[in-house]
Amino acid sequence: MWLLPIVGNILFCIGFVKSQFQPGCSFSNGQCIYNVKLGQSQLCDAIGSSDHSTASTHSSSGGCSCDDIHKVGSDVTSLQTTVAELQNAVDKLYGEMNISRSDLTNTQDLLHAEQQHAAQLLVTLNSKEKILNQTKDELANVLMTAKGELDNLRQQLVNASRQLSVCQGNAGLPTTAPAVYSAFSTFYCGFENYEGSMCHFQAETGSGYTSSSGYIWLRQSGRPSSQTGPNMDHTYETSSGHYMTINADYIAQHTSSSSSHTMRLVSPTFEPAPNYCIRFWYNTHGVDVQPLKVYAKINNGLGYPIKLIQPVNSVEWKFGEVEINSEYTAHKFQNVNMDNTTSCYTFQSSPMSWYDAINECKKQSYNGHLASISDQQEHDYLVNLIMSDIGLMTTGQNGFYISGNDENSENHFVWTNGGSPTSISYSNWYPGQPNNVGSNQDCVLMQYPDAGYQWGDVACTEKHPFICESRY
Structure with a gap:
């Protein structure tokens, strides 16, 4: 018997056998083995043809016909096509995975770069904050030194004026009144x-x-x-x-x-x-x-x-x-x-109650009062003044009192800056304000620096910086 390899790992067993040999199929080690009896030309197709008009898939004796061989070959070809398609799908999937890996790598690189940039900004911010704190301390020292020097100069001038009067008297010259009065009075009373x-x-x-x-x-x-x-x-x-x-x-x-x-x-x-x-x-x-x-x-x-x-x-x-x-x-x-006006604003950094702040404004000017804000333009002007000065920005973290008040009628806020209260026609409340927490919040504060100094209502006894206004 000879073994002849056929495409698709199908082996035909060919041999010369006696007349009792019957063709058929068998499997061994996962391979299909066909036993074929050799005969004259066209005898193979004639097997079992007497009972059928067309070729059958099996012989009358249960063996394999040539049609079976062709069908197995066709199945193998179809299987190869399917395998090729699967291989193409797998290759495409691998390609897409490689693209996703590339995108992920790029994203990670960008994230790393942003983290490095954020770290650099934080270092810069810390450096600037340190410089700012040093500048504030230096400015405070300069102001304190300047105040001391001015007080010394004023006292020296008073002493010199007195000495001049003494010298004029000793020389028989008419004395002149001292040019500087160090004990003059400044006085304010609001009868509080x-x-x-x-x-x-x-x-x-x-x-x-x-x-x-x-x-x-x-x-x-x-x-x-x-x-x-x-x-x-x-x-x-x-x-x-x-x-x-x-x-x-x-x-x-x-x-x-x-x-x-x-x-x-x-x-x-x-x-x-x-x-x-x-x-x-x-x-x-x-x-x-x-x-x-x-x-x-x-x-x-x-x-x-x-x-x-x-x-x-x-x-x-x-x-x-x-x-x-x-x-x-x-x-x-x-x-x-017994009306055209000009406003002058002064920012007071020393925290006071709303009532004490009013008195302090009136001490500074005969028509002084806490600032009132009539429109968005005036509000923006005050905010720009604050944002242009690092000292005011620092002070403003605690808010600034203005003259709004609803002490006389709850939730009816008025400006108290001209001798007679006037209703507030323009407002710039922070969302949720005014809320009168504790039922004792009657005074208006430019309270929220991170929201453009929008307003909130607070208890008038709270101590905050404030803005004075004088109109001329």
């Missing part, structure tokens, strides 16, 4: 509690100090009656602020209708200086109100008249100003008090 209520002012009647003067002069809050006085104080412009007023009801009850009355409010004593400027707010609303007179009181007596103000029957506060020259101020004296 922390100032000692009356700020050392004293109440008088026409006949001098009497037991009734305490009843005639009242430290008032709110409006005394519908017939007289302002709506509220000028300092806070809220129901918690105070001012001094004449008690008209007491006078009417204790005097006849034909009587006239003089009431005086006398200031503390001022030290000598070349001149003084006295500024005050007054209200003359009521019936039969007489002129307001201002005197410079030297030593005893009523003093010298320096200002006469005619009454204006209005609930609005009016501004009064008196310049007193050296004829009066060369001596110790007391003061007796």
Whole structure:
């Protein structure tokens, strides 16, 4: 017997056998082995043909025909095609995986580069912060040194002026008044509690100090009656602020209708200086109100008249100003008090309560008050001022008080900067504000530096930096 290899790992067993040999198929070691009996030409196809008109897949004796061989070859070819297709699909998948690996590698490289850049930025930021802190410390030292030098120069100038006066006297020359007054007075009073209520002012009647003067002069809050006085104080412009007023009801009850009355409010004593400027707010609303007179009181007596103000029957506060020259101020004296605008802003870094901040603004200027913001342009202007100064940016992390307040009516915020509250028409609240947490948040704060200093409401007793505004 011979073994002949056939395509597809199919082996034919060919041999010369006796007549009893029967063709057939068998498998051995995973191979198909065909036993074929050789005969004359065309006898192979004739096997089993007597019973069928067409070639069959099996002989009548159960063996394999030539059609079986052709079919197996066709199956092998189809299998090879399928294997080739699978190989192509696997190759394509490997290609896509290689592309994905390349993309992943590129992404990792980019991420690594960004991490390195972020680390470099952090190093730079730390370096700049260190330089900034050094600059702030150096600036504070410079300011402290400058202040000390100015104080020394001022004292040297005072001493030199005194020595000059002594030398002139020794030389028989007429002496000149010292050019510098080191003890001149600066004074402010809003008649609030922390100032000692009356700020050392004293109440008088026409006949001098009497037991009734305490009843005639009242430290008032709110409006005394519908017939007289302002709506509220000028300092806070809220129901918690105070001012001094004449008690008209007491006078009417204790005097006849034909009587006239003089009431005086006398200031503390001022030290000598070349001149003084006295500024005050007054209200003359009521019936039969007489002129307001201002005197410079030297030593005893009523003093010298320096200002006469005619009454204006209005609930609005009016501004009064008196310049007193050296004829009066060369001596110790007391003061007796019977629209296009330009704004000037000052930023105060020392934290104060909202009420104390108002008083500090008024100390700085006769018409000073906490800033009010009328539109987006004004708000942006203030924010730009803050952002252009590293000191203000640092201070602003705690926010800045402005003059908004809803103390009189919850959630009805008003500006308190002109003697009479005005409703806020422009606002710039942070989302969720105002929220009145704890039911005691009545004052407006430029609270959120990371959101362009949008506003929030806080308790008026909290201490924050603030912005003062003066309008001219």
